[in-house]
Amino acid sequence: MKLIHHTQVPAEVPQEEARGVTVRWVIGQQDGALNFAMRVFEVEPNGYTPRHQHPWEHEVFILEGHGQVLGEGKWHDFGPGDVIYIPPQEEHQFRNPSDWSIKFLCLVPAPAYCGAG
């Protein structure tokens, strides 16, 4: 078993084009987790993740803050306790138009280990 506080994992800057975003890979291949990975994202005010699409899904849980997610061509508001499922191949983006940071979990299946986002 592994038990850590998520802040014990270093926050990295994603390789893809983004602004004010960090990611912590808190559970993944390094732990023997071969099916899916857990990441913790933080997005600063005025920050955003890449607008993209890819063959894998996202399972997201909003921990802190209020922001917006692009899905099905529209922006949707989200806040703490919200759950977001983005199916494979759907274009998506997260952005933070608020004055406070956003923190959320975003889990991806193993095929996404090879890519970013």
Added chain:
Amino acid sequence: MKLIHHTQVPAEVPQEEARGVTVRWVIGQQDGALNFAMRVFEVEPNGYTPRHQHPWEHEVFILEGHGQVLGEGKWHDFGPGDVIYIPPQEEHQFRNPSDWSIKFLCLVPAPAYCGAG
């Protein structure tokens, strides 16, 4: 895309032996998520999940409250923001010896869809 607050999903009582536990399946097969599922558990004071082991892993994030998890034969304290990875076949149990409820995410890979816990 699906975007809901986790409390919009009904809280169910798990089929396995447990006390004071509810689970909300917030992302799963019903959403087309074929690789892994997201569940939100709540454990009341003095409650506990089953002590068991199974062929699939757990990826856990503690949202609220302070409790204990059994892993590698010992009880470990946890609190908000903690991340727990329980590998396949490791005996485990969650319990709440505190005066306040615990809430945590517990994600499981697709093979666990057929079983409980």
